[in-house]
Amino acid sequence: xxxxxxxxxxxxxxxxxxxxxxxxxxxxxxxxxxxxxxxxxxxxxxxxxxxxxxxxxxxxxxxxxxxxxxxxxxxxxxxxxxxxxxxxxxxxxxxxxxxxxxxx
Amino acid sequence: xxxxxxxxxxxxxxxxxxxxxxxxxxxxxxxxxxxxxxxxxxxxxxxxxxxxxxxxxxxxxxxxxxxxxxxxxxxxxxxxxxxxxxxxxxxxxxxxxxxxxxxx
DNA sequence: TAATTGCGCAACCAATATGTTGCATATATT
DNA sequence: AATATATGCAACATATTGGTTGCGCAATTA
Numbered sequence: 001x002x003x004x005x006x007x008x009x010x011x012x013x014x015x016x017x018x019x020x021x022x023x024x025x026x027x028x029x030x031x032x033x034x035x036x037x038x039x040x041x042x043x044x045x046x047x048x049x050x051x052x053x054x055x056x057x058x059x060x061x062x063x064x065x066x067x068x069x070x071x072x073x074x075x076x077x078x079x080x081x082x083x084x085x086x087x088x089x090x091x092x093x094x095x096x097x098x099x100x101x102x103x104x
Numbered sequence: 105x106x107x108x109x110x111x112x113x114x115x116x117x118x119x120x121x122x123x124x125x126x127x128x129x130x131x132x133x134x135x136x137x138x139x140x141x142x143x144x145x146x147x148x149x150x151x152x153x154x155x156x157x158x159x160x161x162x163x164x165x166x167x168x169x170x171x172x173x174x175x176x177x178x179x180x181x182x183x184x185x186x187x188x189x190x191x192x193x194x195x196x197x198x199x200x201x202x203x204x205x206x207x208x
Numbered sequence: 209t210a211a212t213t214g215c216g217c218a219a220c221c222a223a224t225a226t227g228t229t230g231c232a233t234a235t236a237t238t
Numbered sequence: 239a240a241t242a243t244a245t246g247c248a249a250c251a252t253a254t255t256g257g258t259t260g261c262g263c264a265a266t267t268a
Binding site: 011028037038 | 245265266
């Protein structure tokens with residue numbers, strides 16, 4: 001299974017989950033209440049988010065709280081950086097970033 | 105077919121194409137040479153990128169040059185912004201962004 | 209201790225994605 | 239005009255996805 005951050009945020013439900021738990025940690029049941037999907041479907045999404053370290057779990061009794069783990073999000077930010085330089089018109093820096101591709 | 109920017113950048117080949125044509129416009133054949141995939145496979149990726157306006161085409165004789173269209177990339181950047189505020193520790197601004205979710 | 213609750217996991221299913229092959233069309237070359 | 243080249247498009251095969259149902263386990267409650 002493909003499991004990287006880009007693939008993780010491709011799904012709209014997963015993006016919504018990330019936004020939802022950004023403010024506070026939530027259990028799968030609580031999260032599922034915000035969507036049309038079943039708990040199991042949400043649980044699957046959480047597993048994927050967990051596997052690419054966008055969320056972390058914390059067991060509390062029989063409940064498991066899922067919490068946003070923001071750090072891996074920087075990976076997307078970093079990838080975006082090269083394009084950000086284009087739309088900001090900072091072409092000099094772009095040249096550095098893409099220097100490997102400039103051999104023609 | 106699902107066609108939004110997030111889904112477009114989920115595929116590693118498509119991300120590579122975007123980086124590749126960032127420095128200069130290229131034809132499908134030229135792009136395909138950089139990958140293991142066939143020209144047709146690349147062509148399909150280009151169509152998807154085209155449909156979410158991440159690339160634009162320019163016909164030149166019988167060749168079609170594909171060029172990066174960076175603007176839609178800002179959509180990702182904007183989505184990322186709410187999380188950027190978290191990792192930058194700017195929680196006040198986060199509160200504004202996520203204010204709808206703070207009713208509990 | 210028995211029933212209930214919260215959860216993950218495996219099996220299965222339908223829809224979708226990605227890739228291939230073959231073909232049609234338009235332009236360029238001979 | 240005939241051939242070669244660049245490309246898109248449709249049909250098809252296979253893998254992956256997102257979802258469901260059913261089960262088992264651990265913790266809570268009665």
